[in-house]
Amino acid sequence: MKILVSADIEGVGSVVRSEHSGIQGREYxxxxxxxxxEVNAAVRAAFDAGATDVLVVDAHNVGLNLLPEALDERARLVMGSPRPLAMMEGVDRGMDAVCYVGYHGMAGTTDAAIAHIFHSRVAALKFNGLQVGEIGLNALLAGVFKVPVVMIAGDAVACREARELLPGIETAVVKESIGAYAGICLHPQRCREAIYTAVARALARLETFEPLVLKETAVIMEIRFTTASSVDRALRLPGTERVSGDTLVYRAPDYLTAFKAFAAITDLLELVPWI
Ligand SMILES: [Zn+2]
Known part of the structure; x- marks a missing residue:
C-alpha cells in the first residue's frame, strides 16, 4: 500500500495567522x-496500517517547511518547487490513497483560518460549475490518476468542505476557526492523536473510497479574481477569455490541462505582485 500525504500549513492545529504561515512570520x-x-502522526498511522511506502509532499509556499530531520525516517519527502503536480507531486506514482494534513477552507469562507486558494488574488475557482478550494482542486488532480483522498486534517470548516465534496472522508478537526485569523485550538498532542485515528480509520476501509472525477472529460475553468488587473495579466495565456471585469474562463480538453493552466496563471500573478 502506497500513501501520499499532502501537507499544507494553514490548517495545522495552533496555526491561525500569517505570523505562522508566512515564511518571514515571527511564529513560522x-x-x-x-x-x-502532524505529518508524523499521519505517517505513523499509515505504516501501522500496513503501508509499504509513504511519500510526504511539502505543499506550502515553495515547499521548504517540513523539517527533514524531525520527520519519521521511514517516509520520503517531496520538497522544493516548481513541480508539475504542485501540492500533489507524486500522486502519479501508483499511490493507493491520499491524506491531507494542514488543509484549509476555500477563499471567501466564513470562520476558516487563512482561507485561500493558491494565490491571494484568486477569489473563486470553478470547474464545470463546481466551486472548489485547494481541497477540491487537489482531489480532482488525484482523481486524474484514480487515487481517492481518504482523510483530511484541518479546521472544522475545512473538514466540512471536504465531507460535502468527498462523502465518507475521514476527518480530524484540529481547531475551530473564529473568523479568518483566530481560532480555538486543541493541544498539539490531541491534534496528533486525532490525525492518527482518522488515518487508521480511513486505511482500514480503503476499498470503500472512490476517486473524485468530473462527469465530463472537457473542462470549463472559471476563475474570479480580486482585481480586474489580474484578468488583464492572466489573458496573456492563450485560450483564456474574459467574461467580466474580474472573471475569466479557460476551456480545456481535460482536467489535467485545466490544472496546468491554473498553475500557470497563479505563477504569472506571482511575477507581478504590484498589481
Ligand atoms: Zn494552501
Missing part, C-alpha cells in the same frame, strides 16, 4: 514544527 519556526509533527 513554531508552525513548521507543529506541521512536521
Amino acid at each position: 519556526a513554531q508552525a513548521r514544527r507543529l506541521m512536521t509533527e
